[in-house]
Amino acid sequence: MRTLSALALALLSAACAGAATPAPQPAAEKPLAVAFLVVDGVYNTELMAPYDVFQHTVFHAQPGMSVFTVSPDGKPITTFEGLVITPKYSFADAPHVDVLVVPSAEGSMTKDLQNRALIDWVRKTGKSARIVMSLCDGAFVLAQAGLLDGLPVTTFPGDYQKFAAKFPTLDLRVNVSYVDTGKVITSQGGARSYTAAMHLVERLYGLPAAQGIGRGLLIPWPPGIESEPAGVVEPGAMPTGQ
8 A cells, every 4th residue: 555645634534524515405305315225244333323313314304315225135134243133135126226325344354355256246236226325344345346446535543544455446435434525425434424424415415404413312413513511520519319
């Protein structure tokens, strides 16, 4: 992976994360079908952060998004943290997908990349989808499916070197929360998964919708805009109840 100077990194970060958000696109006639790929070992945060944000669009935009989960065989999966999830669909019966979301999973850098059925489904679905999003190491899956060719991308900071080694021809961007190329959005993941999801909501539905969701989920939007000051309780200042 190339070594970048501090100045170059600063410019690169600004270019990826500070670009103006496009004007909201015209409302669709029906909800956007948003599919979340779930497999054993999927990480809770990268799955539920964007799922939560996108599900809330129905309260702030019409017709909003219709979110659902898809697993390879439709059978229940167990997240890395131990939650058991019953997917809505399997690869065989999943409906048309407008937005494909690929969260990070325990096997995103290893066994999932060797799962031909999974990679083929991601490739086919991603090509026909309007938008594709990855969180954290989900970028490895998109890269393996050939959906990141010729695009600037990012992934989990701790795995930059692994990504660059496995996909040396891809344009990896570092120290940015997310990279939006129009069709494809890649994110660092973790808590930054909320940021990428909120960005897409603003892009599709406008700032008022994103801020409405932010108020409901207590996510300051735009980033850095705090609605309430932080409070600290000094030792001994807790009420006694009497």
